[in-house]
Amino acid sequence: MRKPKEPAPALALWPHLKDEFYHIQHVLEVSADAHDANWRRWQKTLGHASDCRVPSPRPVTECGMTLTQLAKTNPRDVFAGRFVNCCMHPQGYAARCAWHGHESPLGAFWVVEFQNWIVAVAWVWRHTDRLVIDSVDVHEEFRDSLALIHEMYVEAAKSVLMRDGIQSVYAGVGYGETWMVPYWFLRHFESPARYSVNGLLKDDSAKIHVIADARRVYE
Structure with a gap:
């Protein structure tokens, strides 16, 4: 008889994650009508959480703030935008971006936290050997x-x-709290998840600039 397959570590934590997921929705005042649907979709990909192709950066700490990459088993990930009052969350205009960051192995969220509260968030996605920090949204x-x-x-x-x-790593230019720089160029590859606002298609990293490149020498 074949030995039963061991459950993925994330799946074994479901009871704990579900409680935390619903608690976060309550704290962020997500409409109660959406709670169950959000959970059903969020938990589907937990078994593949370790397949992420976006490398986690070294933690960066400045003035009490710390930047890290949220694990896909962190129930805050898909709601990260809601912490800073932007539209990147399951019920927001940029829901497609929020779900890509959680569901796709080529997406992730880099967040800045202060006293365990998210104060800045960026959806980061991978295209071949490049990463794109699509936009940075910061709490007011x-x-x-x-x-x-x-x-x-x-x-x-x-x-x-x-x-x-x-x-190389690119960052979007000119949207929200994202960099305003004179040296930018049009991105020549497709975004994995554009979104629509009032019928207008949005692409927050259509204009990008290079913020890190392996061919450069850094101190």
């Missing part, structure tokens, strides 16, 4: 720290170069 109470937060993302980007084949 931390916008005075925007320059520092941007630098934290740059340091995080440098830390993933040459890991799992990553050669």
Whole structure:
């Protein structure tokens, strides 16, 4: 008789994760009508959580803030945008981006936390040997720290170069709290999850600039 397959570690944690997932929805005042549907979709890919192809950056800490990559088993991941009042969450305009960050092995979320609360979030996605920080959304109470937060993302980007084949990291330009720079170019490859606002198709990283490249020398 064939030995039963061992459950993936994430699946064994389902009872704990479900309680935490519903608690987060309550704290963030997600409509109760959406709670069950959100959970059913979120838990489907937990067994493949370890397949993520976006390398986790080294933690970056500045002035009490810490930047990390959220694990796909972290129930906050798909709601990260809601922590900073942006539309990247299951019931927001950018729901497709939120779900891609959780469900796809080529997506992830890099977040900045202060006292265990998410104060900045970026959906990060992979295209071949490149990563794209699609946009950075920052909680209004931390916008005075925007320059520092941007630098934290740059340091995080440098830390993933040459890991799992990553050669360069781009960041979107000119959307929300994302970088405003004079040197940018049009992205020549497709986004995995554009979204629509009032009938207009949005692509927050249509314009990008390089923030880390394996061919550069960094101190």
